[in-house]
Amino acid sequence: MQLAEPQDFERVLSSMCTEPHPAAREAAERFLATNPGDPGTYQSVAILEERAVDLLGEVTGHPDPEGYVASGGTEANIQAVRIARNRADTDDPNVVAPASAHFSFTKAADVLGVEYRTAPTTDHRADPEAMAELVDEDTVCVVGVGGSTEYGYVDPIPEIADLAHSVDALCHVDAAWGGFVLPFTDHAWNFQNADVDTLTIDPHKMGQAAIPAGGLLVRDRSLLDELAIRTPYLESTSQVTLTGTRSGAGVASAVAAMEALWPEGYREQYDRSMDNAEWLADQLAARGHDVVEPDLPLVAADLSVPMTEELRSRGWRVSKTGADEMRVVCMPHVTRSMLRSFVADLDWY
Amino acid sequence: MQLAEPQDFERVLSSMCTEPHPAAREAAERFLATNPGDPGTYQSVAILEERAVDLLGEVTGHPDPEGYVASGGTEANIQAVRIARNRADTDDPNVVAPASAHFSFTKAADVLGVEYRTAPTTDHRADPEAMAELVDEDTVCVVGVGGSTEYGYVDPIPEIADLAHSVDALCHVDAAWGGFVLPFTDHAWNFQNADVDTLTIDPHKMGQAAIPAGGLLVRDRSLLDELAIRTPYLESTSQVTLTGTRSGAGVASAVAAMEALWPEGYREQYDRSMDNAEWLADQLAARGHDVVEPDLPLVAADLSVPMTEELRSRGWRVSKTGADEMRVVCMPHVTRSMLRSFVADLDWY
Numbered sequence: 094m095q096l097a098e099p100q101d102f103e104r105v106l107s108s109m110c111t112e113p114h115p116a117a118r119e120a121a122e123r124f125l126a127t128n129p130g131d132p133g134t135y136q137s138v139a140i141l142e143e144r145a146v147d148l149l150g151e152v153t154g155h156p157d158p159e160g161y162v163a164s165g166g167t168e169a170n171i172q173a174v175r176i177a178r179n180r181a182d183t184d185d186p187n188v189v190a191p192a193s194a195h196f197s198f199t200k201a202a203d204v205l206g207v208e209y210r211t212a213p214t215t216d217h218r219a220d221p222e223a224m225a226e227l228v229d230e231d232t233v234c235v236v237g238v239g240g241s242t243e244y245g246y247v248d249p250i251p252e253i254a255d256l257a258h259s260v261d262a263l264c265h266v267d268a269a270w271g272g273f274v275l276p277f278t279d280h281a282w283n284f285q286n287a288d289v290d291t292l293t294i295d296p297h298k299m300g301q302a303a304i305p306a307g308g309l310l311v312r313d314r315s316l317l318d319e320l321a322i323r324t325p326y327l328e329s330t331s332q333v334t335l336t337g338t339r340s341g342a343g344v345a346s347a348v349a350a351m352e353a354l355w356p357e358g359y360r361e362q363y364d365r366s367m368d369n370a371e372w373l374a375d376q377l378a379a380r381g382h383d384v385v386e387p388d389l390p391l392v393a394a395d396l397s398v399p400m401t402e403e404l405r406s407r408g409w410r411v412s413k414t415g416a417d418e419m420r421v422v423c424m425p426h427v428t429r430s431m432l433r434s435f436v437a438d439l440d441w442y
Numbered sequence: 443m444q445l446a447e448p449q450d451f452e453r454v455l456s457s458m459c460t461e462p463h464p465a466a467r468e469a470a471e472r473f474l475a476t477n478p479g480d481p482g483t484y485q486s487v488a489i490l491e492e493r494a495v496d497l498l499g500e501v502t503g504h505p506d507p508e509g510y511v512a513s514g515g516t517e518a519n520i521q522a523v524r525i526a527r528n529r530a531d532t533d534d535p536n537v538v539a540p541a542s543a544h545f546s547f548t549k550a551a552d553v554l555g556v557e558y559r560t561a562p563t564t565d566h567r568a569d570p571e572a573m574a575e576l577v578d579e580d581t582v583c584v585v586g587v588g589g590s591t592e593y594g595y596v597d598p599i600p601e602i603a604d605l606a607h608s609v610d611a612l613c614h615v616d617a618a619w620g621g622f623v624l625p626f627t628d629h630a631w632n633f634q635n636a637d638v639d640t641l642t643i644d645p646h647k648m649g650q651a652a653i654p655a656g657g658l659l660v661r662d663r664s665l666l667d668e669l670a671i672r673t674p675y676l677e678s679t680s681q682v683t684l685t686g687t688r689s690g691a692g693v694a695s696a697v698a699a700m701e702a703l704w705p706e707g708y709r710e711q712y713d714r715s716m717d718n719a720e721w722l723a724d725q726l727a728a729r730g731h732d733v734v735e736p737d738l739p740l741v742a743a744d745l746s747v748p749m750t751e752e753l754r755s756r757g758w759r760v761s762k763t764g765a766d767e768m769r770v771v772c773m774p775h776v777t778r779s780m781l782r783s784f785v786a787d788l789d790w791y
Binding site: 097098099100102105107108109110111112113118121122123124125126127128130131133134135136137138140141164165166167168171175179195196197199200203204205206242243295297303304305307322323324325327332335336337338339340341342343345410412413414415420 | 446447448449451454456457458459460461462467470471472473474475476477479480482483484485486487489490513514515516517520524528544545546548549552553554555592644646652653654656671672673674675681684685686687688689690691692694759761763764
């Protein structure tokens with residue numbers, strides 16, 4: 094069987110992943126055959142992982158970061174809930190999140206045997222009052238989202254952290270997608286400007302690293318220790334990750350992308366992506382569609398389902414929100430000329 | 443920061459990973475920016491994943507295989523236990539395994555909230571009678587190992603499957619490492635020659651694919667359905683994997699390696715690796731060491747701990763068993779000349 098061509102990104106508007114930065118691609122290719130899950134054997138990539146965590150600390154305002162490069166946001170979210178569950182003293186743990194939280198929390202709840210409670214949002218953002226009605230003495234983790242999957246909206250993280258700590262739960266922020274654009278906004282979302290305990294931030298999304306490069310950061314080392322499992326046979330002695338063997342490509346690629354882009358390259362990309370999102374929002378509004386005002390570079394608009402299907406049949410990869418709005422993620426590979434061509438196809442229909 | 447050189451494999455005797463086959467490396471590089479976790483958007487890699495599962499079915503004697511390409515053996519083992527837990531009707535589930543099972547089952551037990559019971563081995567193999575004493579009506583999964591991490595030994599899988607089914611539990615086989623050599627041995631270990639329900643087999647170990655490429659296979663689709671989580675925002679509608687975004691590089695690389703090597707290339711590699719293991723075992727025995735007779739291409743021998751440390755200081759990556767024996771994994775990158783040089787260093791000491 095001949096391997097088909099990989100999907101190119103020319104018409105991909107639905108993905109939260111993107112083409113890796115050239116330096117990130119090169120690093121991934123060089124470190125393809127290394128395993129940071131076995132740091133005693135693969136020492137150079139283990140050192141790179143420390144560097145990755147330090148750089149992620151810079152991005153998230155953590156002067157002394159602890160954490161690791163995960164397979165992606167889902168693993169990081171599962172692990173954050175696992176930390177919260179393991180440190181708590183309850184037989185009936187629950188997690189409280191806004192309804193806008195990513196489905197990985199549903200997965201985490203099934204995997205970890207934790208009850209999952211979601212509160213309705215207000216204008217696409219978490220409503221701390223609605224969440225307050227759901228927390229109790231068995232709540233181990235309260236989740237806030239830094240750039241929601243559906244709308245790219247940012248929750249009021251400081252209030253969510255206060256709510257979490259009022260019941261001795263941890264505050265987890267899922268900034269898997271938003272983490273590399275939020276530093277250039279006025280939002281309070283990270284270890285510096287909110288009382289966050291654990292945080293997901295994925296280099297392989299807006300960070301422009303190659304897949305798989307997610308990130309889990311914790312406020313202090315003791316939280317990570319909740320995850321430690323002894324590791325005989327390896328040259329090292331314990332492992333905190335959810336997976337065992339891991340991709341050195343992801344780790345090296347994350348370091349290369351952050352070295353190349355933090356902070357100025359990411360700032361420029363944020364400006365470009367945000368301009369594109371606002372341009373697209375204006376174009377759609379001018380055509381009579383209801384548009385959800387973009388906060389981060391993501392546009393949702395009330396296009397009919399048949400219209401979305403028609404765009405798909407013309408090769409555009411677009412997806413829908415739970416309310417059947419069409420959703421366009423303005424990733425680095427999404428250029429203005431791509432969007433012009435997309436809008437032209439919309440007009441044709 | 444200049445990225446250091448990745449570990450080369452010239453002195454790596456401890457790893458169960460290896461240099462990818464050239465076709466596997468090329469495929470990984472081409473599919474670096476694809477995400478099989480979003481199959482609606484990344485369609486060509488989704489088709490490749492179906493091909494990967496079909497090929498894994500050929501390797502494991504399953505004419506109609508279901509499963510997916512996981513991040514590695516740990517994910518596949520966790521997911522197998524999760525399937526078993528979710529399908530069972532007990533509030534107090536337990537898993538029974540030989541003491542030789544990989545530490546990922548300890549991790550699975552913590553993650554999934556399952557009790558983990560291990561039975562002593564006899565001559566490095568699972569003892570079904572000792573395991574029978576541990577199973578009860580709350581046992582959801584009984585584990586057998588097809589190539590143990592410490593000694594490369596193969597458990598009596600048909601008896602373990604019988605034991606599992608005697609209490610309506612699933613039989614899971616961990617052939618993460620052994621799966622690509624076992625087809626060339628007389629062992630009964632797979633869907634064809636034993637009554638196995640779920641099986642872990644990692645292309646990125648003896649399969650010579652690039653990391654991350656693990657494999658989870660199940661006897662029938664209903665088992666996989668135990669893992670399904672709804673996925674709004676994606677073009678697809680549900681997800682059975684533990685992670686979300688996944689590596690297209692791993693999937694494409696697994697297909698390329700299996701297309702290039704199954705079955706003859708793997709058979710030749712098995713012959714070479716087994717010859718090397720037997721040669722090394724003879725060399726060590728001739729020098730007065732107690733050697734564990736290799737079954738698959740893995741040699742453990744009773745070298746003193748200081749001797750192992752000395753070899754490490756000379757650049758050799760070797761690891762130890764739980765009983766402090768030195769352990770050498772004869773992966774494809776481990777050549778006879780490497781082993782000659784290793785033995786020469788041993789003599790020098």
